[in-house]
Amino acid sequence: MQVERLEMQGVLRLSPARFGDSRGWFSESWNHKRLQELGIKEDFVQDNRSWSASVGTVRGLHFQAPPNAQAKLVQVVQGAIFDVVVDLRRSSPSYGKWMGIDLTAETGQQLFIPAGFAHGFVTRKDGTEILYKCSDYYSPKAEGAIRFDDPDLGIDWGIDPAKAILSDKDARAGAFKDFQSPFA
Incomplete structure (x- = not known):
């Protein structure tokens, strides 16, 4: 397994x-011992599946606050x-900044996200x-959730935000400027 450290610490x-x-x-796709050797010490306790019918479906930006904060290992299977x-993470030099990568079933690449990050995605294929x-x-x-199209974050999702397909909950998510981070 190849590992690439991305621009944000721990991702x-x-x-x-x-x-x-x-x-x-x-x-x-997952080997607890191998990930431990690579420095990923988390014990994963739950698997989640998400299926989206249409291109332009946005899910996120979601997080769980301590003491139930979650690290995630994300992969696309279709x-x-x-x-x-x-x-x-308030003490991080990249606090309030975002990064994004393309993940596809074809490449099989995965994204490891440590606790202390909000996570979301937009579908590129039906x-x-x-x-x-x-x-x-x-x-x-x-x-918790932060609005996907928050102007203070300025995330370029590669879609017209007005055409994003959202859940009611995500459409009501709060602004980043009003967010009080529970992550040190």
Whole structure:
């Protein structure tokens, strides 16, 4: 597995090896021991799947506050997304900044997101499905969201924000300027 450290501290792009033959390919997408050797110490306790019917579906920006903060390991199993993280760690030099990468089923690349980040994505293909591991269980009391098109964040999702397909909850998400980060 290849690991690339990205511009925000702790955010990693993982490229699992693929072994192919005339039948197709095989890849080990998660190996607790191997990730520990690479410095990813989180114990993942929950897997989540998300399927989106249409291009332009935005999910996020979501996070869980301490003590239920979640690290995530995200992969696309069908389709493609532009995956975005926003640093919510007050002491971080990249606090309030964002970065995004393309993830596709074709490449099999994964994104490791440590706790302390908001996470979201926009679908690039119809029928996109993602699978992601979480280091803590979902807790409704700990969940939070920041508006995907917040002007203070200035995220370029690559779509017209007025045409984004959102859940009612995401459409009501708060502004970053009003956010009081629970992450040190």
